[in-house]
Amino acid sequence: MFTGIVTDVGRVRRVTGGDSREFLIATTFDTAKIALGASIACSGVCLTVVAVEPGAFAVQVSPETLSCSTLGEWREGTAANLEASLRLGDELGGHLVLGHVDGVAHLVERRPEADSTRFLIEAPRPLVPFIAAKGSVALDGVSLTVNEVDGARFGVNIIPHTLTHTNFAEAQPGRRMNLEVDLIARYVGRLLETRGEGGLRP
Secondary structure, X not given: OEOOOOOEEEEEEEEEEOOOEEXXXXXXXXXXXXXXXXXXXXXXXEEEEEEEEOOEEEEEEOHHHHHHOHHHHOOOXXXXXXXXXXXXXXXXXXXXXXXXXXXXEEEEEEEEEOOEEEEEEEOOHHHHHHOOOOOEEEEOOEEEEOOEEEOOXXXXXXXXXXXXXXXXXXXXXXXXXXXXXXHHHHHHHHHHHHHHOOOOOO
Protein backbone atom coordinates (compact mmCIF):
# COMPACT_ATOMS: atom_id res chain seq x y z
CA MET A 1 0.00 0.00 0.00
CA PHE A 2 1.14 3.54 -0.76
CA THR A 3 0.18 7.17 -0.13
CA GLY A 4 0.74 8.80 -3.52
CA ILE A 5 3.67 10.87 -2.23
CA VAL A 6 6.48 10.41 -4.74
CA THR A 7 9.96 10.33 -3.20
CA ASP A 8 12.12 9.89 -6.29
CA VAL A 9 11.95 10.16 -10.06
CA GLY A 10 13.78 7.18 -11.51
CA ARG A 11 14.85 6.54 -15.08
CA VAL A 12 14.51 3.33 -17.03
CA ARG A 13 18.05 2.18 -17.67
CA ARG A 14 17.36 -1.10 -19.49
CA VAL A 15 14.39 -2.94 -20.99
CA THR A 16 14.47 -6.68 -21.70
CA GLY A 17 11.88 -9.24 -22.71
CA GLY A 18 8.92 -9.37 -25.06
CA ASP A 19 5.39 -10.20 -23.93
CA SER A 20 6.67 -9.97 -20.35
CA ARG A 21 9.36 -7.42 -19.62
CA GLU A 22 11.98 -6.61 -17.07
CA PHE A 23 12.87 -3.00 -16.37
CA LEU A 24 16.05 -1.86 -14.68
CA ILE A 25 15.29 1.50 -13.06
CA ALA A 26 17.97 3.92 -11.91
CA THR A 27 17.15 5.59 -8.58
CA THR A 28 18.56 7.71 -5.79
CA PHE A 29 17.07 5.26 -3.26
CA ASP A 30 19.65 3.45 -1.15
CA THR A 31 19.45 0.18 -3.04
CA ALA A 32 21.43 -1.61 -0.32
CA LYS A 33 18.31 -1.26 1.81
CA ILE A 34 15.89 -2.56 -0.85
CA ALA A 35 15.02 -6.19 -0.16
CA LEU A 36 14.30 -8.66 -2.93
CA GLY A 37 10.53 -9.04 -3.08
CA ALA A 38 9.91 -5.50 -1.86
CA SER A 39 7.07 -3.52 -3.42
CA ILE A 40 7.75 -0.20 -5.13
CA ALA A 41 5.13 1.89 -6.92
CA CYS A 42 6.50 2.82 -10.34
CA SER A 43 4.37 5.59 -11.87
CA GLY A 44 1.43 4.22 -9.93
CA VAL A 45 1.96 0.52 -10.60
CA CYS A 46 2.88 -1.72 -7.65
CA LEU A 47 5.83 -3.83 -8.79
CA THR A 48 8.02 -6.41 -7.09
CA VAL A 49 11.78 -5.93 -6.92
CA VAL A 50 13.54 -8.97 -8.41
CA ALA A 51 17.14 -7.72 -8.38
CA VAL A 52 19.18 -4.81 -7.08
CA GLU A 53 22.52 -3.26 -7.96
CA PRO A 54 24.19 -0.04 -6.88
CA GLY A 55 21.91 2.81 -7.93
CA ALA A 56 19.24 0.68 -9.59
CA PHE A 57 16.65 -2.04 -9.07
CA ALA A 58 14.90 -4.42 -11.45
CA VAL A 59 11.20 -5.29 -11.69
CA GLN A 60 9.30 -7.76 -13.85
CA VAL A 61 6.02 -6.80 -15.52
CA SER A 62 3.38 -9.22 -16.78
CA PRO A 63 1.56 -8.91 -20.13
CA GLU A 64 -1.63 -7.97 -18.23
CA THR A 65 0.05 -5.03 -16.51
CA LEU A 66 1.73 -3.92 -19.73
CA SER A 67 -1.64 -3.85 -21.52
CA CYS A 68 -3.56 -2.11 -18.71
CA SER A 69 -1.05 0.65 -17.95
CA THR A 70 1.45 2.89 -19.68
CA LEU A 71 4.34 0.58 -18.85
CA GLY A 72 4.07 -1.04 -22.26
CA GLU A 73 5.32 2.29 -23.66
CA TRP A 74 8.39 2.51 -21.41
CA ARG A 75 11.74 2.81 -23.12
CA GLU A 76 15.28 3.54 -21.97
CA GLY A 77 15.25 7.01 -20.43
CA THR A 78 11.56 7.02 -19.46
CA ALA A 79 11.00 8.89 -16.18
CA ALA A 80 9.13 6.97 -13.49
CA ASN A 81 7.61 8.29 -10.26
CA LEU A 82 8.80 6.08 -7.41
CA GLU A 83 7.38 5.43 -3.95
CA ALA A 84 8.38 2.71 -1.51
CA SER A 85 5.55 0.82 0.16
CA LEU A 86 3.96 2.27 3.28
CA ARG A 87 5.15 0.96 6.65
CA LEU A 88 3.03 0.74 9.76
CA GLY A 89 3.38 4.04 11.60
CA ASP A 90 4.41 6.07 8.52
CA GLU A 91 2.71 9.40 7.94
CA LEU A 92 -0.22 9.14 5.52
CA GLY A 93 0.53 12.32 3.60
CA GLY A 94 -1.65 11.71 0.54
CA HIS A 95 -4.42 9.10 0.44
CA LEU A 96 -4.51 5.32 0.44
CA VAL A 97 -3.20 4.09 -2.90
CA LEU A 98 -2.99 0.40 -3.78
CA GLY A 99 -0.83 0.62 -6.88
CA HIS A 100 -3.54 -1.16 -8.89
CA VAL A 101 -4.15 0.90 -12.02
CA ASP A 102 -7.83 1.16 -12.95
CA GLY A 103 -7.28 2.62 -16.41
CA VAL A 104 -5.25 4.96 -18.57
CA ALA A 105 -6.24 8.63 -18.68
CA HIS A 106 -5.11 11.32 -21.13
CA LEU A 107 -3.69 14.75 -20.43
CA VAL A 108 -5.86 17.06 -22.54
CA GLU A 109 -4.54 20.46 -21.53
CA ARG A 110 -1.75 21.97 -19.47
CA ARG A 111 -1.77 25.65 -18.56
CA PRO A 112 -0.35 28.00 -15.91
CA GLU A 113 -2.78 29.03 -13.17
CA ALA A 114 -1.38 31.53 -10.66
CA ASP A 115 1.65 29.80 -9.11
CA SER A 116 0.40 26.35 -10.07
CA THR A 117 -0.14 24.39 -13.26
CA ARG A 118 -3.61 23.20 -14.19
CA PHE A 119 -3.92 19.77 -15.82
CA LEU A 120 -7.14 18.86 -17.59
CA ILE A 121 -7.48 15.08 -17.67
CA GLU A 122 -9.84 12.83 -19.62
CA ALA A 123 -10.70 9.58 -17.85
CA PRO A 124 -11.92 6.33 -19.41
CA ARG A 125 -15.74 6.38 -19.42
CA PRO A 126 -16.17 3.37 -17.06
CA LEU A 127 -14.19 5.22 -14.36
CA VAL A 128 -16.07 8.52 -14.54
CA PRO A 129 -18.61 7.60 -11.80
CA PHE A 130 -15.74 7.09 -9.35
CA ILE A 131 -14.30 10.60 -9.78
CA ALA A 132 -15.80 13.43 -7.74
CA ALA A 133 -14.94 17.07 -7.09
CA LYS A 134 -12.81 17.36 -3.93
CA GLY A 135 -12.22 13.62 -4.06
CA SER A 136 -8.85 11.94 -4.57
CA VAL A 137 -7.21 10.25 -7.55
CA ALA A 138 -3.71 8.97 -8.23
CA LEU A 139 -2.17 9.95 -11.57
CA ASP A 140 1.09 8.19 -12.39
CA GLY A 141 1.23 7.39 -8.69
CA VAL A 142 0.77 10.98 -7.49
CA SER A 143 -2.01 11.70 -4.98
CA LEU A 144 -4.11 14.60 -6.24
CA THR A 145 -7.34 16.37 -5.30
CA VAL A 146 -9.94 16.72 -8.05
CA ASN A 147 -10.97 20.34 -8.54
CA GLU A 148 -13.93 19.89 -10.85
CA VAL A 149 -15.55 17.26 -13.04
CA ASP A 150 -17.19 17.88 -16.42
CA GLY A 151 -18.33 14.68 -18.06
CA ALA A 152 -15.31 12.45 -18.59
CA ARG A 153 -12.90 15.31 -17.92
CA PHE A 154 -11.60 16.58 -14.60
CA GLY A 155 -9.11 19.18 -13.47
CA VAL A 156 -6.26 19.04 -10.97
CA ASN A 157 -3.84 21.71 -9.83
CA ILE A 158 -0.15 20.82 -9.67
CA ILE A 159 1.86 22.91 -7.22
CA PRO A 160 5.45 23.85 -8.15
CA HIS A 161 6.99 21.31 -5.74
CA THR A 162 4.99 18.44 -7.25
CA LEU A 163 5.74 19.61 -10.78
CA THR A 164 9.50 19.63 -10.20
CA HIS A 165 9.67 16.45 -8.09
CA THR A 166 7.66 14.13 -10.36
CA ASN A 167 7.60 13.20 -14.04
CA PHE A 168 4.83 15.80 -14.47
CA ALA A 169 7.58 18.27 -15.38
CA GLU A 170 7.82 16.49 -18.75
CA ALA A 171 4.09 15.90 -19.25
CA GLN A 172 2.51 17.51 -22.31
CA PRO A 173 -1.00 17.25 -23.85
CA GLY A 174 -1.56 13.82 -25.33
CA ARG A 175 0.40 12.09 -22.58
CA ARG A 176 -1.16 8.85 -21.28
CA MET A 177 -1.22 8.57 -17.50
CA ASN A 178 -1.93 5.70 -15.12
CA LEU A 179 -5.14 6.42 -13.21
CA GLU A 180 -6.21 4.84 -9.92
CA VAL A 181 -9.54 5.97 -8.51
CA ASP A 182 -10.15 6.44 -4.81
CA LEU A 183 -10.27 3.17 -2.87
CA ILE A 184 -13.44 4.12 -1.00
CA ALA A 185 -15.23 5.18 -4.19
CA ARG A 186 -14.31 1.86 -5.79
CA TYR A 187 -15.83 -0.21 -2.98
CA VAL A 188 -18.93 1.97 -2.61
CA GLY A 189 -19.51 1.56 -6.34
CA ARG A 190 -19.13 -2.20 -6.09
CA LEU A 191 -21.51 -2.32 -3.11
CA LEU A 192 -24.17 -0.39 -5.01
CA GLU A 193 -23.68 -2.63 -8.04
CA THR A 194 -24.10 -5.74 -5.89
CA ARG A 195 -27.27 -4.39 -4.33
CA GLY A 196 -28.62 -3.66 -7.79
CA GLU A 197 -28.04 -7.30 -8.70
CA GLY A 198 -30.21 -8.40 -5.79
CA GLY A 199 -27.23 -9.33 -3.65
CA LEU A 200 -26.26 -7.65 -0.40
CA ARG A 201 -28.95 -5.99 1.65
CA PRO A 202 -28.48 -3.76 4.69
